[in-house]
Amino acid sequence: MSGLELLSDQGFRLDGRRPRELRKIECKMGVFQQANGSAYIEQGNTKALATVYGPHEVTGNRSKIEHDKVLINCQYSMATFSTGERRSRSTGDRKSQEMQLHLKKTFEAAILTQLYPRSQIDIYVQILQADGGNYSACVNAATLAIIDAGIPMKDFVCASTAGFVSDTPIADISYLEESQGGPELVVALLPKSDQIVEFQVNSRLHLDNFEKVLDMAIKGCKDVHAVLTRVVKDHVGQLASKMSKT
């Protein structure tokens, strides 16, 4: 491993955060007029845009129609300028396909799918800038966009990551911390019921340490939830005041 000291003896990470602190989160709902729902989120330098269309009739292949629940269609892409090296990216590569699958599974578990049989919901997410925790940014953005679209869900879906450096769990790891090769836990949570809807582990993590890191990730999700709730409330408040004026 390189000589980077991810956690100093004074307990600071490379960007000045303490182990349990998340990066700064900023978000905005309803950024597009055309889409049924849309949202933009910044988690530190990771920036994601999500748009939601539907529910509408199933487009394209009719054999995909499901008779008891809604079909969720996810598309994930990264902007050419999202990473340090400028590169044109095809949408259909393995990495984004995998990400699409994960997103789809996540939201199938959260959206009340049985309400809209024989229809389709499209979720489009794009990473504008990638700095670690792409999946969590996508999930959080999509959650806001779905709420914006007014599609009923069981709960918010909040995602966050956690890593493990020199025997300390660290929350919301950045690209620099991700690339050092340590273990990484990705969790998507329904905060109110504490149900985990999506869960990934990269690299090896010993079982003895697992509990601590998982707790850190879950705590991260709950912190994200607090921020998202506030944003939704603000947004709804603004809409309400606009409506009352008109």
Place this chain on the structure above:
Amino acid sequence: MLKSKSFVKKTRKGGVIKIVREHYLRDDIWCGSEACSQCKQDSFVLEKAPSVASDKCNFPHYILPDTNVVLHQVDILEDEIIKNCILLQTVQQEVKHRSLPAYKRIQGLTTNSDKKFYVFSNEYHKETFIERLGGETANDYNDRVIRKAATWYSQHLEKNGENVPKIVLLTNDRANREKAKNEGIIAYTVHEYVQSLTDKPYLVDRLAQLAKDENDKEKVDQDIKTGKGRNVLYPEHLNLAAIQKGIKEGKYKQGTFLSSRENFREGYVSIPGEEKMYFIKGLANQNRVVSNDTVAIEVLPKSKWTCPSSLVEVDENVDPEAENSLENDEETTSSVVNSSAQPTCRVVGVIKRNWRQYCGTLEPPSMKGGSRHLFKPAEKRIPKIRIETRQAESLLGHRIIVTIDSWPRNSRYPVGHFVKNLGKIGDKDTENEVLLLEHDVPHATFSETVLSFLPKMPWVITEEDLKVRTDLRWLDICSVDPPGCTDIDDALHCRSLDNGNLEVGVHIADVSHFIQPGNALDEEASNRGTTVYLTDKRIDMVPDLLSSNLCSLRGGEERFAFSVLWEMTKNAEIIETKFMKSVIRSRAALTYEEAQLRIDDKSQSDAVTTSLRNLLALAKILKKGRLDKGALVLASPEIRFNIDSETHDPIDVQEKMIRETNSMVEEFMLLANTSVAKKILKDFTKSALLRRHPVPPPSQYEMAIKAALSRGFKLEIDNGLALSQSLDKAVMEDNPLFNTLLRMLTTRCMTQAVYFSSGTVPEEDFFHFGLASPIYTHFTSPIRRYADLMVHRMLAVAIGYSEVYPELLNSEKMQDICKNLNYRHKMAQYAGRSSVELHTHIFFRDKVTIEDGYILFIRKNALQVFIPKYGFEGTLYLKEKGKDSIFTYNEQEPSQSAGHIKFRLFDKVLVQISTETTNLQHQRLRLQLVQPEVPGFSVPRTPASSSRKEDEEPPAKKLKQK
């Protein structure tokens, strides 16, 4: 708590990439001072009213050193008078970047609560962070950051009223100092500050002798350019960029420099991945490198290749000012036939210095007075060091520690400074201390924290213990060890089973029961790695309570053990192997001699004796099987001093006797180690701690082959079996020691056996060459080796006794442990040897004896003679300084002859041994030839000094298996 953020842009090599990183600034970083009431900190590092007597700063103050001060003057900072120091994160990071050893030392300071060093994370603090301006150099920026932090600290502390400590900035950069003064910061150079400390005037000696100011340095550079001032002795080093370019192009090579032990003008560079070492001759070609530095070399054209001069040469110059020439450096050896020339190179630059602190003595000055002196390190490979001290008088005749600061181009010797005085030369405690320091053996007493993890006394075996362990107290177990051994870690038993087979058990002290992974006790043991045995002292790996009591399998006492039980046929074929944690009670703690006597005494037939007889019979079969597979029997001299109980001086020398019982115990330990190695590899495929002995490359045998050939024997080196057989055949009727000597030479050709983590090496390389075993580890001495302790833990998991923990599965961490163990192990061996050497010297003090010796090496001006009785090697100089040699040297044979007398390898000579008294600083043993008589050279045999009769046979040598 998140405040604001700034962007750091960064480009990397090749394509330009813009990297944007977040940088959070915070307001919850406290100042660490007890004098501060604003910060919401729970604990303080810096004292409320620090008091240091200083005539410049006669007010309470904290010091704040800049990067260069920390980097070069760690010795000063480590002195106990320096306390209450603020270490900026910026400084810490830069030090880490520039010198890892210095970084480790300041880490040690910050963790030491007495020193009161506070690390202030200034770059994350909202008020001390500043952005780098466009066009500002990194150095200027860092200086500005440091000044900013100093200002902030002063202002911050002032808010707490009067009489608060002030900040004193220490920097040797004049520009920085002036700017600081303009900004109202108190700033001094380290030299000014240290000189002002009235309590400790001698601290000045420990200042690194660098250019005191940037301007001095410039002046020297200018002098060099204009040819003024002192002569420039050495060529310039290339800068790192040029070196890297050269290495990429293949013009230069990177390697480690090793100075020759025999001749200070010669050295070698070993290049990783290349078998042959490159030769360097002459001080100018070595160009100011010191042993172990990582250097870049340029291979010279073939026409300039040369070879070692076979001269044994010691740097005799004692004048610290004599530095205007590298005297007869270019003494050309072009007479050497080019056929024997070796690839020769010269140093073009230094990639990384590997300087450490050196033990040694001050040379007596050539003239009285003056503060410049030469320091002579104990290690022969290190050049003399020039130091400045005003306490030379009191340091003469003492062992001192000195460190190198720099090696300017116009100085023949590196420039350093005094660090510590150890004590008088010849004093045993001082010499032991030197030994331990030189070999980096951690020998401080165990700290309170470490001792707190020891079991509480009285220690008793409880019911719970018995539940999880197999009770083997009914077995007739005994231990066999050298006399006087208090750390008994192995015991044996053997009993007949009903089916006619034998059950053999090896019981090893269960140290892992007492040392839990990860606690301070474990960390200390892991760092020490091994117990170090000096002739009169033992430096324990674990505290005494464990090593000589609770873990020692003493006779008649109940102890915890880790047992390996085999069911064997009478022909030593293993039918079943079992591992278990057990409770045992050793019936008797025997010495090798006692055990041998019991076996030989036909009248005894108690359980322990029969068990010993059976074991011996099995051991013989096992040993034969091993030798048939190609295990080597190698030799190294081992002697034992009888120590006077009052003065602790050695009074007599004995060779270690080897008995059948020694090899009996050894055989079963080998068997246990091999069985355990197989078992743990099964469960820990990637992280098992094993031991391997790499097959030495054929080129390493050259010396031994040549030596054997000179006596008409051929060494087969194709594989272990052939080698061992050809060694067996090399016997000379008229020279009974020839075989032993040849084995000694062969031993020196071997590579070292090493610990490794199984995940780091392909499986076919697990082979242990010396033992001819496909897999091996260390299991049988957990009291004195940390490796065994780790293996115990692995085996405990493998048999389901204990739970696995993360470190045990991490191959990288295991490899780190192995690296440390290998290093400690090697150093412990060297320390042990040096200790024997030291006692040999003390033994020969005021004594003149005549002994048999055998020629091991022949050099151009000396013979290397091995004295079997004392097991040491000495140099017999054939040429006195300034005189012509009466000997002619034949390099091919090799031989030295004078008249009709000819010295060849392995020849027996009679030598007179005495201590050289001319040089009190550095006593050495002096050998003089007695027989064969060479007129005008050999010394007469004085009957009074002859200590032994001629016809006495030299005693048999101990053969030591590796």
